[in-house]
Amino acid sequence: MTSGVLDPGLSDKLRQLGAFDAERCMSCGICTAICPMGISTLPRRVMRLAALGLEDEVRAQREAIFSCLLCRACEVSCPAGVHIADNVRLLRSWLLRGEL
Amino acid sequence: MPLSTRDVVGVLADNLRLRGSVLPISSRRATRWARDLSLPRGGETVLYTGTMYQLIPYIERLVRLEELLGDSRLARLSGLARRANRLVNAVAVVARPRPAEREEYDRVPANVARLLQLAGVEFGYLYEDDLYAGALAYDLGADEAVAAHARRIAGVFRAHGVREAITIDPHTTNMLRSVFPRLVEGYDVRVRSYLEVLADSSLPVRRKVGRGVVIHDSCVYARAEHVIEAPRHLLEAAGLDVGEPERSRAATWCCGGPAESLYPSKALAVASKRVEQLGEVAADCVTMCPICLVNLRKAANGRMSFRDISEYLLEASLGSDEARGPSPAPGTAPAAAPLARTW
Ligand code: SF4
Ligand code: SF4
Numbered sequence: 320m321t322s323g324v325l326d327p328g329l330s331d332k333l334r335q336l337g338a339f340d341a342e343r344c345m346s347c348g349i350c351t352a353i354c355p356m357g358i359s360t361l362p363r364r365v366m367r368l369a370a371l372g373l374e375d376e377v378r379a380q381r382e383a384i385f386s387c388l389l390c391r392a393c394e395v396s397c398p399a400g401v402h403i404a405d406n407v408r409l410l411r412s413w414l415l416r417g418e419l
Numbered sequence: 420m421p422l423s424t425r426d427v428v429g430v431l432a433d434n435l436r437l438r439g440s441v442l443p444i445s446s447r448r449a450t451r452w453a454r455d456l457s458l459p460r461g462g463e464t465v466l467y468t469g470t471m472y473q474l475i476p477y478i479e480r481l482v483r484l485e486e487l488l489g490d491s492r493l494a495r496l497s498g499l500a501r502r503a504n505r506l507v508n509a510v511a512v513v514a515r516p517r518p519a520e521r522e523e524y525d526r527v528p529a530n531v532a533r534l535l536q537l538a539g540v541e542f543g544y545l546y547e548d549d550l551y552a553g554a555l556a557y558d559l560g561a562d563e564a565v566a567a568h569a570r571r572i573a574g575v576f577r578a579h580g581v582r583e584a585i586t587i588d589p590h591t592t593n594m595l596r597s598v599f600p601r602l603v604e605g606y607d608v609r610v611r612s613y614l615e616v617l618a619d620s621s622l623p624v625r626r627k628v629g630r631g632v633v634i635h636d637s638c639v640y641a642r643a644e645h646v647i648e649a650p651r652h653l654l655e656a657a658g659l660d661v662g663e664p665e666r667s668r669a670a671t672w673c674c675g676g677p678a679e680s681l682y683p684s685k686a687l688a689v690a691s692k693r694v695e696q697l698g699e700v701a702a703d704c705v706t707m708c709p710i711c712l713v714n715l716r717k718a719a720n721g722r723m724s725f726r727d728i729s730e731y732l733l734e735a736s737l738g739s740d741e742a743r744g745p746s747p748a749p750g751t752a753p754a755a756a757p758l759a760r761t762w
Contacts, residue, residue, distance in 0.1 A: 336562065337601075355673055355689045385424050386682050388689070389558050390638040390673035411560030418425045419432050419561060 329372035337409045341370040343399045350393035350403060358383050362393055362403045369410060377410065384410050424559075427680060432561040435568050441555050442474050442481075446547035449473050452525035453544055456532055461579040462543030466535065466613075469552040469591030472527040472709045476516035479713070524709065530729035531587045531613050537736050538620035542585060548575045552594035558677060569594075569602040576608050583609040585616050587729075589639035589646070589708045597643060612640070614707065617732070618649035625738025627658025628731055633700035634661050635693070635715065635725075636671035637708040650707055650728055657735035662700040672696060675718070676710035690718035698723050705731060 333339035344366040351363040361383045368376045377384075389404040397403060431441040449470045458466070535542055550572055557565045572595075576584070586592040589612070596610035634654070640646035647668050654661050666672040675689030694715060697704050706712045707728045716725045 355675075355692070356678070356685060357688075381424065382682075385559070386678055386685055388638070388673045388675065388677040390677070391642040392638070392670070392673065395642060395669055408558060408560060412562045413560075415425065415428060415560050419429050419564070 440551035
């Protein structure tokens with residue numbers, strides 16, 4: 320899981336795009352159990368990878384990131400109050416930089 | 420092969436930049452619903468449709484075309500499609516719904532206008548300046564195009580002296596109420612869903628509808644905008660027996676629509692699960708979002724009926740069937756018709 324390029328600045332880059340707060344994630348997995356998309360990486364692993372700044376690993380999750388419904392079912396149960404859907408939206412914006 | 424996120428979001432962002440909507444239709448088509456209503460132009464309070472309901476029949480046509488082409492051919496063509504769409508508005512060329520298809524969705528903004536009039540609310544309409552609010556492009560991360568579009572709409576509000584916008588769908592409500600204040604400095608337009616406005620008014624009820632229905636909450640209304648009690652209050656006042664599905668209110672289960680433009684089979688799986696949950700309560704379901712309406716109908720494939728909340732409220736308020744379009748019994752058209760991918 321930690322084979323990618325470690326980028327401690329990734330969170331800062333994402334915070335320049337908006338209110339990114341994945342560092343609050345405690346990796347409890349409640350969100351993944353609730354998520355209607357049933358994708359094992361969504362959203363717990365995506366939040367962890369982004370919070371750790373593993374840029375290549377985050378890029379490899381492109382399909383999971385664009386599959387998210389932004390429905391916030393996970394958010395209302397997150398014990399750490401992570402703004403999961405907003406974080407996913409910011410990751411999309413970051414992934415698309417220079418592509419549009 | 421999945422569609423290219425870059426090309427799909429690129430087409431949507433290009434359209435927003437060049438033509439003011441992710442799926443541009445002519446202003447004549449977008450405002451047709453209001454042509455016999457003599458609504459005043461502009462004013463301090465406006466009914467803002469964001470053209471969401473009016474776009475649905477065009478989306479349905481595009482989806483049928485996509486289904487004919489198939490995902491892998493479409494994926495190969497998507498880069499070319501983006502380049503062509505920059506020159507010619509592809510929606511106007513390929514998406515041509517029949518009048519009956521348009522009328523079904525045009526009826527919703529007309530219903531809402533009549534309900535507000537019956538409740539004694541004074542409002543105007545911006546006609547060709549009533550623009551799509553940019554929700555899909557925002558959700559997919561096309562931030563620069565959306566920020567410019569938000570400034571354009573804020574400029575329209577300023578030019579018309581608009582102080583309050585009454586919205587008719589959750590996505591436009593969310594953009595205008597919760598997103599635009601973050602994107603446009605000094606933006607201070609008051610935004611309320613028509614359901615909130617009607618729940619605070621004295622909407623007359625001339626005939627109780629007297630029917631059992633199951634309610635489907637929109638994720639955006641329930642979890643982002645906290646519009647939960649207003650629709651229940653209005654439906655109960657209209658005489659409906661409102662059943663709650665397994666997941667409802669702030670715990671509602673998504674219709675799958677937001678994934679439809681990129682991953683239609685995943686979206687269908689989510690919608691099918693929701694149809695099962697709803698079907699356990701009643702055969703008739705009330706929706707309050709055009710995206711939920713088309714996705715759930717498509718997944719149900721005629722096993723249940725889905726109608727917009729405005730149809731029930733107007734039926735009770737007028738005391739007649741005058742406002743209602745065809746009310747499909749479960750298992751009959753239009754619920755069984757091929758329906759939309761919700762771009
Ligand atoms: S529920 Fe919240 S804290 Fe738990 S894994 Fe998900 S994002 Fe992290
Ligand atoms: S917002 Fe995204 S990650 Fe969270 S439950 Fe919905 S689909 Fe899953």
